[in-house]
Amino acid sequence: MGRTMAEKILSAHSGCEARAGDLVIAELDYVMAGDAKGPKAVDIFREAGFAFRMDPKKTDFIIDHFVPAQDVLWANHHKKLRIFGEEFGVEVFEPGAGVCHTVVTEEGRVGPGALAVGGDSHVCTYGALGAMGVAVESVEIASAYATGKLWFKTPESIRVEFTGALAHGVFSKDMELVLAREMGENGANYMAVEYGGDALADLSMDARFTVANMSVDMGAKTGIMEVDEVALEWARAHGARIVAPVVPDADAVYARRIHLDVAELTPVVAAPPATGNAHPVEEYAGLPVQQAFVGTCTNGRLEDIEIAARVVRGKKIAPGVRFYVAPTSKKIYEAAAASGAIGARAEAGAAVLTAACGPCASMTGNGCLADGERAISSANRNFPGRLGSKEAEIYLGSPATVAASAVTGRITDPREFL
Structure with missing residues (x-):
């Protein structure tokens, strides 16, 4: 055997x-x-x-x-x-x-x-x-x-x-x-x-x-x-x-x-309260977001930062949206800065954070959500209270989906930006 x-x-x-x-x-x-x-x-x-x-x-x-x-x-x-x-x-x-x-x-x-x-x-x-x-x-x-x-x-x-x-x-x-x-x-x-x-x-x-x-x-x-x-x-x-x-x-x-068969896949987001509650992005398109985050050990690497930069380059983050970016290492931070990806995010209005866990679980207060707020994140978990208020919602998506949503102020299919 x-x-x-x-x-x-x-x-x-x-x-x-x-x-x-x-x-x-x-x-x-x-x-x-x-x-x-x-x-x-x-x-x-x-x-x-x-x-x-x-x-x-x-x-x-x-x-x-x-x-x-x-x-x-x-x-x-x-x-x-x-x-x-x-x-x-x-x-x-x-x-x-x-x-x-x-x-x-x-x-x-x-x-x-x-x-x-x-x-x-x-x-x-x-x-x-x-x-x-x-x-x-x-x-x-x-x-x-x-x-x-x-x-x-x-x-x-x-x-x-x-x-x-x-x-x-x-x-x-x-x-x-x-x-x-x-x-x-x-x-x-x-x-x-x-x-x-x-x-x-x-x-x-x-x-x-x-x-x-x-x-x-x-x-x-x-x-x-x-x-x-x-x-x-x-x-x-x-x-x-x-x-x-x-x-x-x-x-x-x-x-x-x-x-x-990954050829059959389209962009998806996972709605609260679980990672496996994933559906095509169209099902949630248009839902307003107050916060967007690209980072964490799941999706804060150089490729992730550069994909998101491609989406926001030459654009501005929607009014009322807080967009946080946390490269997952100093080396990635430096490489993203050299490639222009960090600059593109900053020019769009994003806040670039220290290379650390950041608003993954809001352990230091970073990215804490208020009652009734909604975030879209490239993180890995979206159960109630993960980012502060149990009355807030967390949706999970790819860095491209997160960045597109930050630009429009609502959950958005990233393909129109790529």
């Missing part, structure tokens, strides 16, 4: 033949600790009296959620990470370096075949590089620092085949929102979503990161993409260690198979 990609990666890292449902203890290639889970992990580590036995080059602290620190509590948490980092040789990426998952991939911390964990739900982003990224809590991070290992329950896998070619004005965000609708909010609960199909070959790495990133928003434990030469070259260019690229066996066993 053949094996899935998840089974192969856990087998390689545990030294045993891992099958769906098996419990294994596996060696970790990388641990990401941000400012949301990292401070508690430090507390647990110190209270337990653990010795730090992990290679410090296999972990980082990345300060991105609470940026800038909005009060003394979070300023002290950030200070705690800096002290721990200096003590044990762990690198600290300071505010403005970027969103954790973009920093991790840009800095070459993970590569094809790697097993990584991190204190944020969207660690599955690393799956675009053929790595297995799993979200964990603070106690697991502390345990990993003490042992370099963690236990895993080998997940069942769902096979997703994307075929065909995307039409003009349709993007990988549209693909993943449609998949979320097909899958259901918890349709992949504690499973690995394994991606393949000829449509992936036409996607840039930025677009692939979007696909892998949103696996968790269908309940998945992780998402893993088949590695091709594009991904391998990207990994090499960013200095990533290529552990052992994996592909699924032809006779691998899946809990479910899903096929989507």
